[in-house]
Amino acid sequence: MSHLQLRSAAVRPTADGPMVLHPTTLELTEQRIALVGANGSGKSTLARLFNGLVPASSGQVLVDGLDVAGDGARVRRRVGFVFSDPAAQLVMPTAAEDVALSLRRTHRDKAARRAAALATLDAFGLAGRGDQSVHTLSGGQRQLLALAGVLATSPSVLVADEPTTLLDLRNSLHVGDLLLSLEQQLVLVTHDLDLARRCDRVLVIDAGRVVHDGPAEETVERYRALAVAG
């Protein structure tokens, strides 16, 4: 299992602006970790620290002992990131080409790469869509494709920022099951409390701080109480 660490890591986008994440010290070694909290509480910011998409303004972020600030390229090879908006990461014209791009390191031969890409699409419920333009896929299909592309790179950690928001119930359940059954460590930003409850550890973020942190069931209930109290 990977080892994610924050050492007094804080995020303050502008020198005279507010802290988006107050100095936070954490060690994450569990298999499945959920980040929950209100809109704008800082969940995405915290999640993005782990692959350097957001740099820490102070403190340190380590992935398996590698400092994200100094070893960014190696860290990004370990940490796959799925955005809530798949448009942020789909770069090729067709679905098969997009997955094939992710497979370029592991599958040098072009025909083998395409075959592997099509098999990956099948596994993600996108059978027969290989040659379809990414732009004509539905929002949910694009999200499945984005997830397929990231997992095809075999990251040791997957950070997923609201990966089920665009999906219908069936696909949402399918992707939820898939994420929770991954071998890799999962850091999941989600508003889906059913999904959070199935993780090993839940962190509740509020106004840029981790305010609760513990086993899923009881921590989700603390979040509920916090939300109801307003």
Ligand SMILES: Nc1ncnc2c1ncn2[C@@H]1O[C@H](COP(=O)(O)OP(=O)(O)OP(=O)(O)O)[C@@H](O)[C@H]1O
């Ligand atoms: N670069 C930035 N400059 C200024 N403010 C920022 C920047 N990045 C994030 N913020 C602010 O920090 C806060 C936390 O944002 P973040 O995206 O981490 O929230 P979130 O918990 O993921 O929210 P949501 O559930 O709505 O996606 C928000 O108020 C946001 O506007």
